[in-house]
Amino acid sequence: MQRLQAFKYELMPDGQQARQMRRFAGLCRFVFNKALALQKARYEQGEKKLGYAGLCKLLTEWRNGTETPWLADAPVHPQQQKLKDLERAYSNFFAKRADFPRFKKKGRHDSFRYPDPKQIKLDQANSRIFLPKLGWLRYRNSRDVLGAVKNITVSQSCGKWFVSIQTEREIEQPTPQGGVVGIDMGIARFATLSDGTFYAPLNSFKRREAALRKAQQALSRKTKFSNNWKKAKVRVQRIHSRIGNARRDFLHKTSTTISQNHAMVCIEDLQVRNMSKSAAGTTESPGRKVRAKSGLNKAILDQGWAEFRRQLDYKLAWSGGHLIAVPPQNTSRTCPSCGHVSKNNRQTQAKFECVECGFEENADVVGAINILRAGHARLACEVSGAVMPPAAGTHRSDSGVAQCRA
Numbered sequence: 001m002q003r004l005q006a007f008k009y010e011l012m013p014d015g016q017q018a019r020q021m022r023r024f025a026g027l028c029r030f031v032f033n034k035a036l037a038l039q040k041a042r043y044e045q046g047e048k049k050l051g052y053a054g055l056c057k058l059l060t061e062w063r064n065g066t067e068t069p070w071l072a073d074a075p076v077h078p079q080q081q082k083l084k085d086l087e088r089a090y091s092n093f094f095a096k097r098a099d100f101p102r103f104k105k106k107g108r109h110d111s112f113r114y115p116d117p118k119q120i121k122l123d124q125a126n127s128r129i130f131l132p133k134l135g136w137l138r139y140r141n142s143r144d145v146l147g148a149v150k151n152i153t154v155s156q157s158c159g160k161w162f163v164s165i166q167t168e169r170e171i172e173q174p175t176p177q178g179g180v181v182g183i184d185m186g187i188a189r190f191a192t193l194s195d196g197t198f199y200a201p202l203n204s205f206k207r208r209e210a211a212l213r214k215a216q217q218a219l220s221r222k223t224k225f226s227n228n229w230k231k232a233k234v235r236v237q238r239i240h241s242r243i244g245n246a247r248r249d250f251l252h253k254t255s256t257t258i259s260q261n262h263a264m265v266c267i268e269d270l271q272v273r274n275m276s277k278s279a280a281g282t283t284e285s286p287g288r289k290v291r292a293k294s295g296l297n298k299a300i301l302d303q304g305w306a307e308f309r310r311q312l313d314y315k316l317a318w319s320g321g322h323l324i325a326v327p328p329q330n331t332s333r334t335c336p337s338c339g340h341v342s343k344n345n346r347q348t349q350a351k352f353e354c355v356e357c358g359f360e361e362n363a364d365v366v367g368a369i370n371i372l373r374a375g376h377a378r379l380a381c382e383v384s385g386a387v388m389p390p391a392a393g394t395h396r397s398d399s400g401v402a403q404c405r406a
């Protein structure tokens with residue numbers, strides 16, 4: 001089977017290269033914003049949106065014209081990639097997966113991508129990589145790159161430059177290790193498994209929230225763009241990056257442990273995006289319990305449930321296993337012992353006590369057990385072919401699941 005994997009390293013550019021990368025990133029951002037402004041203007045005039053090919057043609061004109069000839073200082077491929085990103089942003093918006101594309105700001109997700117592996121040379125023995133118009137760049141070689149290089153993304157975060165090398169390689173079909181498990185995701189416990197083990201939340205954000213707030217207040221008191229303002233800004237960025245690093249580390253460790261020890265993992269199909277949507281709502285339909293919900297939303301985002309699920313999915317696939325999403329109905333209210341469904345079964349957030357048979361257990365463990373059962377039921381359905389043909393395998397979409405469980 002084919003495995004796609006990204007390897008990320010810190011770059012060690014010299015001053016000239018760092019300046020050039022800043023400039024490339026800036027020009028890419030300019031292209032993205034110019035194309036977005038154009039699409040918006042076309043929409044307002046009732047014209048059709050330009051496709052990728054049409055935008056690329058315009059890009060060539062921009063680079064060769066008299067108005068923005070400096071665009072040609074940077075390589076063309078990364079600029080075209082930005083047009084591709086814009087295309088994707090639009091289709092995500094139309095598919096209701098994302099909000100309307102926004103203009104990019106300087107210093108936020110500065111990056112550019114080289115799509116053509118033929119233009120890239122990777123010299124791992126000497127810890128250096130060759131990129132068009134930048135030359136040889138040294139990088140912190142922390143591990144070997146495996147597979148054939150497909151594309152490369154250069155990005156900046158907190159004043160440091162990174163290169164992410166996307167590769168592809170053929171590996172033997174792995175045999176999954178371990179059994180089946182259900183996972184309940186929560187606030188008090190990040191993840192509870194149906195066998196009773198659980199992972200405490202990291203809450204990296206919460207712990208550093210006070211420090212962050214203090215740094216942000218200090219920043220707001222400084223005169224904008226003064227030296228002290230710049231220093232304060234660096235401090236804020238540093239705290240942000242520490243929070244991000246700690247969270248990434250936590251999510252990776254947890255998802256690796258779980259995926260290495262289980263062949264099949266069942267998880268609630270929570271619509272993380274919906275749950276974390278602005279609790280304030282819109283002017284037409286203002287949200288309810290805004291304060292409480294924004295707390296929950298922050299906790300969800302802080303713990304990165306969506307990212308965790310994504311990692312579980314691909315890591316399980318790497319080890320030959322499967323992730324199965326089940327609809328969340330009644331998983332917290334059903335008694336695993338007698339099957340009685342009642343919201344009174346769950347008296348407190350942590351404790352489950354069945355009003356029918358008296359079964360007692362930690363509420364998160366009960367949730368995980370029910371999720372595991374729902375996963376089993378779904379599999380049985382698929383294998384018997386009653387609703388879905390067996391060929392449908394363990395598709396992760398939730399279509400058909402409702403009928404399956406009925």
Ligand SMILES: [Zn+2]
Binds near residue numbers: 336339356
């Ligand atoms: Zn019961």
